[in-house]
Amino acid sequence: MPSDKNNKIPFNEDNYTHNIERNNERKLDRRGFMKTLVGAAGVFAISSLPWGMVAAKELMGLGEKEYPHKKITDVSKLAIGDAMNFKFPGDHDDAILIRLSEKKYVAYQNACTHLRCPVFWVKEEGEMICPCHHGKFDVETGVPTAGPPRRPLPEIQVKVENGAVYAVRVKRYEV
Amino acid sequence: MKFKFIGVALLCAFLMMNIVFTQFMVHQFYYENYINVLIFGGLNIVVFPLALYTYKKTKYEKA
Ligand code: FES
Numbered sequence: 750m751p752s753d754k755n756n757k758i759p760f761n762e763d764n765y766t767h768n769i770e771r772n773n774e775r776k777l778d779r780r781g782f783m784k785t786l787v788g789a790a791g792v793f794a795i796s797s798l799p800w801g802m803v804a805a806k807e808l809m810g811l812g813e814k815e816y817p818h819k820k821i822t823d824v825s826k827l828a829i830g831d832a833m834n835f836k837f838p839g840d841h842d843d844a845i846l847i848r849l850s851e852k853k854y855v856a857y858q859n860a861c862t863h864l865r866c867p868v869f870w871v872k873e874e875g876e877m878i879c880p881c882h883h884g885k886f887d888v889e890t891g892v893p894t895a896g897p898p899r900r901p902l903p904e905i906q907v908k909v910e911n912g913a914v915y916a917v918r919v920k921r922y923e924v
Numbered sequence: 925m926k927f928k929f930i931g932v933a934l935l936c937a938f939l940m941m942n943i944v945f946t947q948f949m950v951h952q953f954y955y956e957n958y959i960n961v962l963i964f965g966g967l968n969i970v971v972f973p974l975a976l977y978t979y980k981k982t983k984y985e986k987a
Pocket of ligand 1: 862863864865866879880881882883884896897898907
């Protein structure tokens with residue numbers, strides 16, 4: 750774009766926003782806006798597909814939702830009031846085991862039900878805390894007691910056998 | 925009476941429905957109510973042709 754300003758730098762202009770060409774800005778008119786909305790509907794439709802697919806798969810295979818029992822730790826290695834992390838049922842599903850008393854253990858998948866940050870056990874407060882948005886969960890039940898989470902943490906059934914703690918299955922939500 | 929923005933209003937309503945259905949779908953998924961996931965996912969999918977139809981019907985609408 751040849752102009753008389755090109756050879757005089759800095760050219761004499763006290764407009765500090767001269768690089769903004771108001772008249773040639775892209776316009777979003779009514780029809781363009783409608784197109785955007787239709788596109789958004791398409792994106793929503795397509796992004797529903799994977800959820801639907803996984804759901805359908807789960808529905809078909811719900812009968813055999815037993816996972817192989819997995820040893821978490823030895824009883825002697827976990828003091829009362831302490832917690833430890835483990836993986837269950839898959840290798841990428843983080844979970845937390847908390848020993849509440851001599852006999853009582855609780856375990857949950859520790860991905861916060863808000864945005865999946867790892868939840869950890871704070872012994873002094875007797876609560877599970879999610880650091881991301883200050884979510885709190887009740888240890889006994891996994892029910893959220895404060896913060897943004899709305900769903901309880903999925904509970905993992907554990908059993909103690911021969912001085913070791915085993916993860917048995919992930920409990921389904923009670924509907 | 926202006927008809928120019930009826931299409932826009934309808935499409936906005938569809939977008940709102942999309943958002944609500946998606947929210948439900950994701951929550952029902954994590955609650956493991958997989959039937960509901962399929963229902964809301966399906967609703968999400970039928971909204972798209974509706975939106976497309978609305979757009980086609982109303983794009984030449986004049987004030
Ligand atoms: S991710 Fe846990 S509170 Fe937001």
